Amino acid sequence: MADLSAQVQEPFDLVRLSLSERVFVKLKGERSLVGVLHAYDGHMNMIMSDVEETILLVEPEEEVNGAGTVQTVKRQLEMLFVRGDSVILVSPGAR
Amino acid sequence: MLIFSVFKTLTDQVVTVELKNDLCITGTLKSVDQFLNIRLDKISVVDPERYPHMMAVKNCFIRGSVVRYVQIPATAVDTQLLEDATRREHASTHKR
Numbered sequence: 001m002a003d004l005s006a007q008v009q010e011p012f013d014l015v016r017l018s019l020s021e022r023v024f025v026k027l028k029g030e031r032s033l034v035g036v037l038h039a040y041d042g043h044m045n046m047i048m049s050d051v052e053e054t055i056l057l058v059e060p061e062e063e064v065n066g067a068g069t070v071q072t073v074k075r076q077l078e079m080l081f082v083r084g085d086s087v088i089l090v091s092p093g094a095r
Numbered sequence: 096m097l098i099f100s101v102f103k104t105l106t107d108q109v110v111t112v113e114l115k116n117d118l119c120i121t122g123t124l125k126s127v128d129q130f131l132n133i134r135l136d137k138i139s140v141v142d143p144e145r146y147p148h149m150m151a152v153k154n155c156f157i158r159g160s161v162v163r164y165v166q167i168p169a170t171a172v173d174t175q176l177l178e179d180a181t182r183r184e185h186a187s188t189h190k191r
Contacts, residue, residue, distance in 0.1 A: 016185050019178045039177040042188060045098045047177060049169060079172060081165040
């Protein structure tokens with residue numbers, strides 16, 4: 001881990017080191033992706049393969065019991081371009 | 096620029112564009128520009144029950160900023176080439 005931090009001088013270095021690795025990407029709208037990163041640019045546009053998308057559907061329940069229901073929907077996509085403006089974070093080494 | 100080049104190599108491939116309003120449109124990629132605006136031909140909407148007003152639309156121009164994903168055929172891209180090109184672009188933009 002110490003030599004990793006030596007290689008990472010700026011934030012994008014961390015993303016570069018994740019090329020051809022499985023990454024976790026959190027997106028706007030309660031969505032997240034886990035897949036292999038193949039390309040990215042300065043806007044955080046990305047091309048990923050073997051992607052599993054997880055969408056969190058939060059439904060606020062009636063106010064009496066207060067608890068809402070959370071439902072997750074998953075789907076598989078073989079090759080995906082992700083536009084950078086929906087990206088919140090990229091984390092290396094997902095699973 | 097890198098992603099723009101990738102999309103240029105994908106012209107005439109069948110892609111599925113998912114918009115930020117959840118509308119999914121499948122069609123033949125006819126052209127793309129530097130803003131990643133996309134022109135699609137022979138389009139069909141993935142869920143026509145939900146979007147019946149799109150039935151008459153046969154081709155369209157999609158503003159790049161409303162795109163969430165583009166699903167591309169895995170066979171149409173060389174992932175090794177993409178990674179090398181990304182490293183090269185990273186080196187040219189991040190090394191002063």
